[in-house]
Amino acid sequence: MGNYQNSVNTKDLDSRYFMQAFGRDQKIVKGEGSYVWDESGKKYLDCVAGIAVCSTGHCHPKVVEAVCRQAKELIHISNLFYVPNQAELAEKMVEISGLKGGRAFFSNSGAEANEGAIKLARIITGKKKFVAFVDGFHGRTCGSLAVTYKPAIREPFEPLEPECTFVEYGDLKALKEAVDDDTAGVFVEGVQGEAGIVPAPEGFYEGVRKICDEKGALMICDEVQTGMGRTGKWFFYQNTSVTPDIVTIAKGIASGLPMGALVAAEGISFKASEHGSTFAGGPLVCAAALSTIDIIEEILPSVSEKGDRFAKGLSAHNPRFCGLMIGIPVGEEKCKDVYEECRRNGVIVNCASHGTIRLVPPLTISDEEIDKAVEVINAAIDKTDL
Ligand SMILES: *Cc1c(COP(=O)(O)O)cnc(C)c1O
Numbered sequence: 001m002g003n004y005q006n007s008v009n010t011k012d013l014d015s016r017y018f019m020q021a022f023g024r025d026q027k028i029v030k031g032e033g034s035y036v037w038d039e040s041g042k043k044y045l046d047c048v049a050g051i052a053v054c055s056t057g058h059c060h061p062k063v064v065e066a067v068c069r070q071a072k073e074l075i076h077i078s079n080l081f082y083v084p085n086q087a088e089l090a091e092k093m094v095e096i097s098g099l100k101g102g103r104a105f106f107s108n109s110g111a112e113a114n115e116g117a118i119k120l121a122r123i124i125t126g127k128k129k130f131v132a133f134v135d136g137f138h139g140r141t142c143g144s145l146a147v148t149y150k151p152a153i154r155e156p157f158e159p160l161e162p163e164c165t166f167v168e169y170g171d172l173k174a175l176k177e178a179v180d181d182d183t184a185g186v187f188v189e190g191v192q193g194e195a196g197i198v199p200a201p202e203g204f205y206e207g208v209r210k211i212c213d214e215k216g217a218l219m220i221c222d223e224v225q226t227g228m229g230r231t232g233k234w235f236f237y238q239n240t241s242v243t244p245d246i247v248t249i250a251k252g253i254a255s256g257l258p259m260g261a262l263v264a265a266e267g268i269s270f271k272a273s274e275h276g277s278t279f280a281g282g283p284l285v286c287a288a289a290l291s292t293i294d295i296i297e298e299i300l301p302s303v304s305e306k307g308d309r310f311a312k313g314l315s316a317h318n319p320r321f322c323g324l325m326i327g328i329p330v331g332e333e334k335c336k337d338v339y340e341e342c343r344r345n346g347v348i349v350n351c352a353s354h355g356t357i358r359l360v361p362p363l364t365i366s367d368e369e370i371d372k373a374v375e376v377i378n379a380a381i382d383k384t385d386l
Pocket residue numbers: 108109110111112137138139140189193194222223224225226250251
């Protein structure tokens with residue numbers, strides 16, 4: 001490939017000048033389709049895709065073209081003006097979400113989309129509190145962190161707002177007890193991603209919807225990881241009979257440009273000056289999102305089959321999966337070893353919570369690439385079993 005950035009000093013500079021909040025030891029300098037390259041020129045099949053972000057693969061030519069075209073026209077204009085591509089994207093988001101009569105709003109990340117949902121649920125219901133689930137993840141900003149379960153990342157920053165009660169994922173009886181007359185909303189993931197790919201049990205979404213309706217709380221589906229086609233539908237809830245009040249979206253929406261969104265059902269909307277953001281929904285990210293949606297539209301029908309192909313190939317190791325979200329429970333002790341062995345053999349995987357190898361590859365991954373990944377991952381797990 002040639003032309004790699006000279007990064008002899010990266011590790012040194014990072015350790016000296018960058019706040020050491022991330023654990024990492026490798027530099028990636030190039031991506032194309034399902035592959036990335038490190039600075040030595042070694043090629044990897046990327047089954048993590050920026051953690052479900054690079055939905056159309058790395059540097060998809062159509063996305064690159066759309067971004068370059070827009071960059072030459074107008075990179076930023078304030079939301080004091082109508083923004084090129086923004087209304088078109090809002091229409092598209094409402095259409096693919098199936099929330100007829102609904103509206104969209106944009107943000108710069110998943111956490112911010114959830115911040116927006118917290119504000120929207122409060123202003124619409126006039127209520128204050130939230131309920132979320134054990135092992136659920138909704139972001140790292142103060143509000144989104146307040147509804148995120150993991151004590152190790154949340155507790156050092158308490159007190160946090162809003163007040164949130166956590167109940168076991170899938171436990172409708174506990175949920176019914178936790179949702180009260182001052183509950184503004186329930187945050188739920190269709191597949192818990194950070195927790196290690198834990199799909200909602202059968203009937204769970206229907207039960208959450210019913211409890212929310214009974215108590216006048218909003219059902220907020222966090223589709224930051226599951227959305228934009230990853231589970232085989234545009235959004236996970238479209239695999240169920242439920243429609244949410246608010247959907248939050250980010251990761252896969254713009255093929256790697258920083259963007260998030262909320263889409264809310266008819267009648268659930270911010271009014272003048274109730275919300276805002278300087279960068280959100282700018283011309284560049286909206287262009288990237290529109291081209292991303294065009295690409296995903298074509299491949300969406302194949303996502304479930306690709307997920308099945310992965311799961312079938314990995315069946316000896318009891319994967320949990322939903323579309324192209326695959327979790328292989330290998331145990332805390334082995335996770336890092338499996339990750340290292342895969343990396344050595346040119347496949348990038350990720351260790352999620354509870355000793356789970358997580359795969360969230362590009363939705364554009366081919367059957368041959370899936371078979372290659374499966375072969376390497378199976379061998380890595382078998383080898384670390386010895
Ligand atoms: C990643 C993630 C978030 C946070 O998104 P950021 O863009 O990192 O702020 C929120 N919810 C879920 C389900 C996620 O997977």
